[in-house]
Amino acid sequence: MSFEKYLTNKKALIITLDDTLYPKKDYLLQVYYLFSELMAYSEQIEAKEIVEFMRKEYTESGEKLLFAKTAARFGIPEKYEQNFNLLFETARLPLKLLLFQRVLELLQEAVVDRRQLFILAEGNPAEAINKIKQIEWNELQSHLKIYFTAEYDNSISETIVELLNQENLQRNEVVMLVSSEQLDSDFTHFNIDCYAVTEIL
Numbered sequence: 321m322s323f324e325k326y327l328t329n330k331k332a333l334i335i336t337l338d339d340t341l342y343p344k345k346d347y348l349l350q351v352y353y354l355f356s357e358l359m360a361y362s363e364q365i366e367a368k369e370i371v372e373f374m375r376k377e378y379t380e381s382g383e384k385l386l387f388a389k390t391a392a393r394f395g396i397p398e399k400y401e402q403n404f405n406l407l408f409e410t411a412r413l414p415l416k417l418l419l420f421q422r423v424l425e426l427l428q429e430a431v432v433d434r435r436q437l438f439i440l441a442e443g444n445p446a447e448a449i450n451k452i453k454q455i456e457w458n459e460l461q462s463h464l465k466i467y468f469t470a471e472y473d474n475s476i477s478e479t480i481v482e483l484l485n486q487e488n489l490q491r492n493e494v495v496m497l498v499s500s501e502q503l504d505s506d507f508t509h510f511n512i513d514c515y516a517v518t519e520i521l
Contacts, residue, residue: 323426326515331493332436334483335423337448339499340517341439342417347451348383349375350413355404365394409446416456422520424458426497431463438483439466440496442476480510 327333338344352374353367360367370390377389387404390396419427430437437460441448445468452466472478484491496514503516 323429323520326426326495326497326513326520327430327433327435329493330435330495330513332438332487332489333426333430333495333497334438334440334480334512335427335497336440336442336499336502337451338442339501340497341423342419342455345378346415346417347413347454348378350415351407351411352378352386353414354411355407358403358407359394359396359400362400363396365396370394409444409450411450413454417451417454418456419458420517420521423497423517424460426520427460427463428458431460436487436489437464438487439464440469440476440479440483441466442469442474445470477510480512 335341338347349371353371356367356370356374359365359370373393374386374390377386387401391398391401427437439452441452448466448468457464467479467483469476469479472482483489484494491510491512494512496510496512497517497520498514500516500518503514
């Protein structure tokens with residue numbers, strides 16, 4: 321498959337982080353595993369049962385209230401919520417996060433064609449940095465520049481405007497690759513060519 325559709329006449333590629341570069345669940349499930357190990361060590365609760373419960377809850381209901389549900393199910397003291405939340409910023413994962421193969425190929429082609437690469441990171445910058453550090457970049461990391469929405473009032477639109485201004489880019493010189501969920505909700509009104517990652521996977 322050629323990436324001409326995405327890169328032709330473009331100077332830069334902006335790509336979001338979770339579920340665009342890599343599957344977000346690959347990060348979350350490893351954090352849940354590390355938390356379960358902490359509980360096994362600190363509270364002598366069976367780690368395997370905790371991580372299986374968390375995996376099932378996440379799959380069925382998402383991240384919301386996951387600590388509270390897990391704490392209620394296993395009698396985990398409230399004091400560990402801080403440890404749980406901190407893990408997302410500090411966890412050293414057992415396994416590297418792997419880029420979607422087609423996304424890796426797109427990034428490699430963009431670099432070969434001397435196009436700029438930008439990551440648009442939403443949410444907590446410390447968590448985003450922790451994820452970015454643990455992605456297997458295949459030597460692409462030196463070509464990346466990161467913009468955090470947290471530095472621009474958590475506004476995606478303000479962050480994009482600032483990126484274009486700082487990098488001296490016009491909207492028609494940029495292409496964006498985002499998750500399907502983001503395409504449906506956040507990225508449809510920027511007058512920038514924007515595609516869901518599922519198009520290339």
